[in-house]
Amino acid sequence: MNTILETFLSKVNALYQLEPKNLPMDVVKEMVKMSPEELFKTCSQLAVLRHNIPKDQKPIDLNEKEIATLAETYLRELLKRFRR
Numbered sequence: 001m002n003t004i005l006e007t008f009l010s011k012v013n014a015l016y017q018l019e020p021k022n023l024p025m026d027v028v029k030e031m032v033k034m035s036p037e038e039l040f041k042t043c044s045q046l047a048v049l050r051h052n053i054p055k056d057q058k059p060i061d062l063n064e065k066e067i068a069t070l071a072e073t074y075l076r077e078l079l080k081r082f083r084r
């Protein structure tokens with residue numbers, strides 16, 4: 001992970017900050033420069049962070065397909081930001 005994303009994540013203190021529409025422009029610019037594989041990996045990580053809220057003290061257990069679905073949804077939301 002690059003330093004811009006690391007700096008952003010170190011300052012996140014609320015889940016709404018992980019929403020694609022709320023990402024700082026410097027983070028978005030870095031994501032645009034990524035290879036497709038790197039972008040998918042980053043979207044996967046951000047999507048899992050955004051949805052990783054355990055309930056009743058149970059950890060969330062996501063399988064590979066669920067993570068991929070979350071990542072695809074996150075990427076679609078990010079693309080909507082560019083269409084505005």
